[in-house]
Amino acid sequence: MGGYGSGRHFGAASKATTESRLQLDVRYLKKHNSLKPGTAGVLSWLSSNLEAGTIGFTVQQGRLILNYRYRFQERDLEDVQEIINLDRTYCNYGGERVWLLCPQCGQRVLVLYLNGKDFLCRHLTDVNYFSRPATIIIPGSPLPVKA
Numbered sequence: 001m002g003g004y005g006s007g008r009h010f011g012a013a014s015k016a017t018t019e020s021r022l023q024l025d026v027r028y029l030k031k032h033n034s035l036k037p038g039t040a041g042v043l044s045w046l047s048s049n050l051e052a053g054t055i056g057f058t059v060q061q062g063r064l065i066l067n068y069r070y071r072f073q074e075r076d077l078e079d080v081q082e083i084i085n086l087d088r089t090y091c092n093y094g095g096e097r098v099w100l101l102c103p104q105c106g107q108r109v110l111v112l113y114l115n116g117k118d119f120l121c122r123h124l125t126d127v128n129y130f131s132r133p134a135t136i137i138i139p140g141s142p143l144p145v146k147a
């Protein structure tokens, strides 16, 4: 018991995101073994073969820290650090499922969507906002890992 649910498969392979909104899918991170505390890396999204967004991430115990810069239209670049709390549920046979907790409503979700400069669950997304092509994200500065 207590082992990772390795060998389990998530139904459909998550296809590359080609729509304008950026998605953060916790299944992708888990699949790539990127949810262990101390793990840091960069997530990139592709759109029409162009890099649509890049976000640095750091995993700490029980949470995922996102680090990026955001620009809306003509305004100055804004440094954004978003903390996404993680939750886990366990199956009777020892497997586990990792969830993202929506920063605003706290609901367990598998996918968060970029909504302006924040990642929110599907229920809180504003479809009209997504349609604006003004969001630009570039890598933020390196994030020190706090003890």
Ligand SMILES: [Zn+2]
Binding pocket: 102, 103, 104, 105, 106, 107, 120, 121, 122, 123, 124
């Ligand atoms: Zn929510």
